Amino acid sequence: MTREEIKVYVMDYLGGRMTCAEFVEMVTDYLEGSMSFWKRVRFHLHLGLCFGCRVHLKQMQQMIRTLGRLPEAPVPPEIRAELLRRFRTAKTKSS
């Protein structure tokens, strides 16, 4: 048996036969904390043994972090001015 073969047998046995194709479909459930205890255990075992799935999970996390940091472009000045004008009017009316 080669090292790789040993690894796949360990993965099958401990990881409860979770393939990488199955792993990648569980990433959001995992990140959302909605996995059952045993599923989470199997997920972690697979993760510990599989370089490709570690990379995949990391990519998903990096991507989510990136989405949370998208810069906001400045508001067009005429729209901004119009909104502030409405704010002034609303406040004068209510007070």
Place this chain on the structure above:
Amino acid sequence: MSEPQQPAEGANPEELRLLERLRQGDEAAFASLVDRHHNALLRLAMAYVSDHSVAEEVVQETWIGVLEGLDRFEGRSSLKTWIFRILTNKAKTRGVRESRHVSFSTVGTSDGDADEPAVDPSQFRTTGHWAGYWASYPQPWDENTPEKLALSKEGGAFLEQAIEALPSNLRQVLVLRDVEGLDSKDVCVMLEISEANQRVLLHRARSRIRRALEKYVEGGVRPA
């Protein structure tokens, strides 16, 4: 009953101060709110109505809704969540009126609902004991990829385009959860979907963006 209700416990003190200033008619406070959220609201409105000028109108209506509701806002959610909820309500109404609205109750019919794999199946082995395992490992991204991307003009534009390319139901979930960072429960209420349903949509949306980003990071694809 004319007094605004006490905000919920645990409300962010900074936000309470902002709210106080808004109620007193502090224009700078309102300006900061507009600067912070206007374009984000527009991004979300575009997930409901395809026309840019209609989306602009929806956002304008949202700000009017904010002004009208400010004195009644009870602080049970964050100010941001409240503003985004006003937008989703206005956008839904507008979408129905324009009959371009993609209903959430019909999962399985719009193009974001095909049961598509998160990773191109060709990246996995198809035969033998290794079937379903990686055929070749994905390439790790540089540690600073997110920061570099979000800050570069080109990277930001690429991501915005990838978001715009999502079907509207996937886009709504992704924008509210990952771009705006709103709470899962709040998003379920806004979109009138179950948590399980939200996870499915979020997973599809994230998977599509990751695939697009992978192509971008590994070179070649650039924003149009």
